Amino acid sequence: MAKQIGADRLGDFYKEGSRVRKRREWRGFRDTMYDYSRWLWIMMTLGKFVMKPRNVKAMFRYRWMANYLAVPMMVDRHTQGLRGEYLRICHEEQDLVIDDVAKLLDSLFRGDRRIGNDKKFSDKVVLVDENEMTAVMMGFPNLKVLSRETPSTYVSVLLNQYAACHYIDVAQEYGLAGDVCPMPEAEAGVSIDDDAPVLGACAIQCNTTCDGSLLGNGVISQRLEHEDGIPVFQLAAPLRHREDDVQEYAAQEIRNAIAFVEKHTGHKWDWKAYFECAKRVNYATQCRMEWLEMNRTPYPQVFGSNLALYTETNYMAICGRVPAFEKADRKITKLARQAYAKKKMAAKEYRHRAIVWGVQSHFYMDFLVWLLNCWGIVPLTDMLSMVSTKMLVTEDTPENREQAIYDMAWLTENMIMRNRTHGGYKVLLDELWEFVEMFNADMVILWEHMSCKALDGMHGLFEEKAREKGIPLVWVSHDLFDPRIISRQGVRDQINSFMRTVMQEEPIDPSLEVLPDEKSW
Amino acid sequence: MTVFLHILKIVAIVVLALFALTFTVYFFNLDMKLTAAIYPWLDKQYDKVKRDQHL
Numbered sequence: 001m002a003k004q005i006g007a008d009r010l011g012d013f014y015k016e017g018s019r020v021r022k023r024r025e026w027r028g029f030r031d032t033m034y035d036y037s038r039w040l041w042i043m044m045t046l047g048k049f050v051m052k053p054r055n056v057k058a059m060f061r062y063r064w065m066a067n068y069l070a071v072p073m074m075v076d077r078h079t080q081g082l083r084g085e086y087l088r089i090c091h092e093e094q095d096l097v098i099d100d101v102a103k104l105l106d107s108l109f110r111g112d113r114r115i116g117n118d119k120k121f122s123d124k125v126v127l128v129d130e131n132e133m134t135a136v137m138m139g140f141p142n143l144k145v146l147s148r149e150t151p152s153t154y155v156s157v158l159l160n161q162y163a164a165c166h167y168i169d170v171a172q173e174y175g176l177a178g179d180v181c182p183m184p185e186a187e188a189g190v191s192i193d194d195d196a197p198v199l200g201a202c203a204i205q206c207n208t209t210c211d212g213s214l215l216g217n218g219v220i221s222q223r224l225e226h227e228d229g230i231p232v233f234q235l236a237a238p239l240r241h242r243e244d245d246v247q248e249y250a251a252q253e254i255r256n257a258i259a260f261v262e263k264h265t266g267h268k269w270d271w272k273a274y275f276e277c278a279k280r281v282n283y284a285t286q287c288r289m290e291w292l293e294m295n296r297t298p299y300p301q302v303f304g305s306n307l308a309l310y311t312e313t314n315y316m317a318i319c320g321r322v323p324a325f326e327k328a329d330r331k332i333t334k335l336a337r338q339a340y341a342k343k344k345m346a347a348k349e350y351r352h353r354a355i356v357w358g359v360q361s362h363f364y365m366d367f368l369v370w371l372l373n374c375w376g377i378v379p380l381t382d383m384l385s386m387v388s389t390k391m392l393v394t395e396d397t398p399e400n401r402e403q404a405i406y407d408m409a410w411l412t413e414n415m416i417m418r419n420r421t422h423g424g425y426k427v428l429l430d431e432l433w434e435f436v437e438m439f440n441a442d443m444v445i446l447w448e449h450m451s452c453k454a455l456d457g458m459h460g461l462f463e464e465k466a467r468e469k470g471i472p473l474v475w476v477s478h479d480l481f482d483p484r485i486i487s488r489q490g491v492r493d494q495i496n497s498f499m500r501t502v503m504q505e506e507p508i509d510p511s512l513e514v515l516p517d518e519k520s521w
Numbered sequence: 522m523t524v525f526l527h528i529l530k531i532v533a534i535v536v537l538a539l540f541a542l543t544f545t546v547y548f549f550n551l552d553m554k555l556t557a558a559i560y561p562w563l564d565k566q567y568d569k570v571k572r573d574q575h576l
Contacts (some may be wrong), residue, residue, distance in 0.1 A: 019560065020553040036547050043552070063567040069556040076550075176576045219576065460568040521557075 003028025005032075005083050006348030008372055011511025017372045019521050020073060020159040031083050038091045042072055042098060049102050054116045058109040061252040063166060063196055064152045069161040070521040071098060074159050074426035077366040078305050085339035086346045089302060089332050093310040096328050100313070105151050107144055111199035126261055127203035127230070130154045131189065131213065134319045136204065136235065136257045139274035143267055148196045148318065149187045154362075157186075157481050158309075160521045161363035162490065164481040167193060176215065181451045182481035183362070184216030186210075191220045198228050204257055206235045209418040210454055232259040241413035250409035271396055273405060277320030281411075284314050285389055287329040291336055295380045296439050298350075299343050301336035304368035304379045308360070311385040316416050342520040349508055351376035353440060357383045357432050358447030358455055359417060361478035364488045371445070374492075375499050376513035379388040380439045383447075386431075423456040429461055436471055444473040445495075449480050474498040488517055 004010065013021040024039075026032055043058055046068075049055050059065045075094050079087055109115040111122035124142065128134055130149030137145045156163035167189030168182050174192050176185055190196050203224055205217045221232040235257050238246035258269050288311060291302035310332075318325050354371070354378045359368065371377040392407040393400040413419070420428050436444060445463060449455060459475075466473035476494045479485035499505050507513050546552055 019557040020550055023549050026548075036544060039547050040543065060563075060566055061565075061570060063570075064558060066563040066567070068551070069560060069563075073553050190574055192574060194574055455541060472574070 002026070003031070003083070004348070005081065005346070006373075006508065009511035010080070010081055010509055011513070011515055014515050014517055014520070016516040017519050018516075019519055021069075021076070021520075024076060025080070027083055027087070031087055035087065035091075037078065038075075039072060041095060042075065045099060045102055046071060049106065052106065054109050055106060058105070058112070058115050058197075061114065062152070062197075063193075064156045064163060064190070064195065067156040067163045067521075070159040073521050078369060079311070080366065080369050082346065083342060085301070085335040086306070089306050089335050092328050092331050092335070093306060094209055096324060097309070097313050099324075100318075100322065101151060101155055104146060106147055108148065108151065108199065111133075111144075111146075112192060112197035113199060115197070115384065121203050122199040124265065124267075125200040127200040128264065129205050129217070129225075131183070131208045131209060131316075131415065131417065132206040132235075133251045133412045133415040134321065135408040138262070138320060138408070139258070139269040139271060139279035140261060140265075140267055141270055141273040143265055144260070144464040146200070146319065147317070149190070152196060153183065153186045153481070158365055161483045163249070164189075164363075165484060167195070168482055171219075176219075178431055179217060179450070179451055181210060181212035182479060184210075184212040186481050188219040196220075198230075201232050202261065203230055204235055204261070205232055206412070206415070207237060207239075208415065209421055210452065212451070231260075231264055233257055235412065237409070237412045237415075237418075239418070240410045240421045241410075241419065242427065246413075247406060247409065250305050250413055251405045254405050254408045254412065254499075271401060271404075275394050275400075276438050277395050278394045278404065278407070280320035280323065280326045282391050282394065283326055284320070284329050284346045285391065287333045288315075288385075290333060292381060292385075294336060294340050295338075299340055299345070300353075300378055300380055301339050301344075302332060303346075303381065304372060307385050308368065308382050309365065311387065312416055315387050319411070320379055347372045347376060347378075347508070350378050351378045351505070351508070352443045353378050353380055354443040354445050355380060355382075355432065355435050355439060355441045356445045356447070359449040359452055359480065360384065360420070360447050361449070361476075361491055362480050363483045364478070364491050367491060368490065370512060371495065374507050374509050375495065375505070376508045377445070377495075378392045379445070380441060381435065383420050383432075383473075384416050386435065387416055387419055414420070418443060421452070425461075428455070429465065432462075433465060433469060433471075442471070444471055446473055446475050448475050448477045450477055450485070451479055472498075472502065474502075488520075489514065 015022050061304045078094060079090050082090055110118050111125050125144045125146050128145055128147050134145055153164055162184035167186040170193045171185045171189035172178050205221055207214055221314050224230045225232050235253055237248050262268060292299045294302050306332050315327050354377050369377045371379055476491055477486055478491055
């Protein structure tokens with residue numbers, strides 16, 4: 001129990017066979033009181049949410065809702081060992097995401113035919129995929145853009161490592177392949193299990209990243225269109241997104257999607273709203289670039305899960321449409337600048353500077369904090385945070401309106417994950433080594449999402465290049481949403497073995513090397 | 522003035538008691554321990570919900 005960073009043995013908080021930890025950390029008076037005040041705020045947010053009878057009804061209807069009981073623990077996992085500015089940056093992000101998801105849930109249940117059944121509200125709702133760039137909705141300020149998959153699967157697995165298992169099993173019971181990516185498989189499972197809210201004037205699905213995603217969308221859209229009577233638009237963004245010859249096609253897809261939404265909602269595209277959003281997207285990009293610039297120095301500030309989780313939310317799901325995220329960007333940048341000026345560090349020792357590449361294990365998102373606390377490995381940036389840095393046009397002119405269509409197409413093509421897993425050899429392999437050089441990294445941690453065919457095919461090429469460059473590379477296998485295949489300890493063991501045998505090192509905090517978190521949320 | 526001080530004293534006691542209570546819940550992770558106890562019961566509830574399960 002101490003104010004100093006790294007004074008606690010963080011592994012001692014875990015209890016064998018328990019879903020939760022023994023107690024919360026004492027971080028010194030100031031930081032503990034800050035963390036306590038944020039915990040109070042989270043409890044109030046959850047309290048406000050359950051005050052509405054329809055939300056309580058939804059809690060007893062939808063299986064995935066039980067995971068939301070674990071919201072405070074998710075925040076605890078990501079703030080492990082953090083002090084000062086790092087703790088505040090983490091709360092700025094996590095608390096805003098919690099607030100945003102609470103609003104999303106509230107809206108879903110308001111329009112849901114089984115729960116709130118507010119028809120007027122439902123007619124303003126456009127459903128989108130979880131893993132979908134929402135750029136195409138930037139010019140519809142009076143419509144509600146809601147994703148059913150975000151709360152039912154994506155956030156649920158962040159809250160509880162086993163959250164998707166039931167739905168994966170349901171999908172496989174109905175004959176879906178077992179070796180497909182468990183993310184779209186779980187999303188399809190939610191639909192098959194009749195566990196998705198039913199609402200909306202129409203929906204837009206996207207050929208997000210892979211064959212699994214297309215499979216999942218097929219199952220979901222069949223139910224939406226043929227049973228629920230909700231028309232679905234398939235936004236087919238080109239996969240060879242760096243090629244000039246696909247851009248006109250990509251732009252036409254955006255025009256078609258906008259026309260589809262206008263037809264089914266009766267709302268007209270609003271250029272003023274679009275350009276306001278575009279300014280916010282540019283501001284978020286500027287901030288992210290400044291954080292990454294700091295991460296190139298010996299004093300990185302916004303990194304690990306602080307960078308990864310926030311970028312995923314802000315870049316793709318928000319896409320300039322929520323002004324609160326601009327405020328958060330400003331606050332995070334201010335905190336990062338403060339810490340950078342004082343040459344602060346998030347852990348007591350930085351031993352290695354790593355680039356984390358590949359698709360990270362979703363059931364163990366706080367692994368990045370573990371890397372830092374256990375082995376002193378600083379995850380400077382990760383593949384999913386290395387997204388588009390292109391500035392969008394923001395002035396409303398006839399030429400810019402045409403360019404804006406191409407900007408939206410570019411963002412849609414460059415969604416998180418698909419901008420690296422598709423688009424050719426350069427974006428996945430070559431640029432990794434460019435980033436290693438740019439960030440002065442001395443290690444590469446390569447997630448091997450075993451169901452991701454797009455990445456697995458490049459295994460040998462990564463190893464060949466690592467040997468050529470003389471950079472230590474460690475593979476970490478996992479199955480994204482399913483901890484029954486490789487557990488959290490299984491993930492940690494791959495790093496532990498590498499660090500002890502190849503790097504010949506001892507952990508900074510040995511209590512974290514083996515954790516009894518098999519049953520933990 | 523005496524009445525005002527008396528009210529102030531009561532408010533201070535209430536605030537302190539609330540702080541002591543919530544801080545104890547926070548520090549010893551009692552909120553999560555309680556929800557962990559509720560969780561298995563909820564699972565049984567979901568098994569009872571009638572669903573139109575199909576592909």
